[in-house]
Amino acid sequence: MPxxxxxxxxxxxxxxxxxxxxAQLRFTDRTAFAEFAGRYCSSVSGWRDCTLARFxxxxxxxxxxxxxYR
Incomplete structure (x- = not known):
């Protein structure tokens, strides 16, 4: 599923x-990639908890x- x-x-x-x-984040395996993406990048509210997104x-x-003010 996409x-x-x-x-x-x-x-x-x-x-x-x-x-x-x-940033460009490289993961050692698909599981780590899927966990991070699911927790932050593709979560409706979770992306706000990502340090990179906050920055x-x-x-x-x-x-x-x-x-x-310019």
Missing amino acids: RTWTCPYWVREEKRCIVCQA CTEQYEKSTSTEE
């Missing part, structure tokens, strides 16, 4: 690899708040 990626920072999937706007959100919020 996975639905819900994280707004997800870019693409490769063999045992997830590419997002913050991207913080950077986005900083860039939009500073643009208002």
Whole structure:
């Protein structure tokens, strides 16, 4: 069954690899890949708990708040 990626920072999937706007994550096996993706990248609310997604959100919020004052 195809996975639905819900994280707004997800870019693409490769063999045992997830590419997002913050990083490229390579996993040693499909099980580790599936566990991480299921917990964070393709979880409707779980992506917000991902450290990488939180970093991207913080950077986005900083860039939009500073643009208002330019």
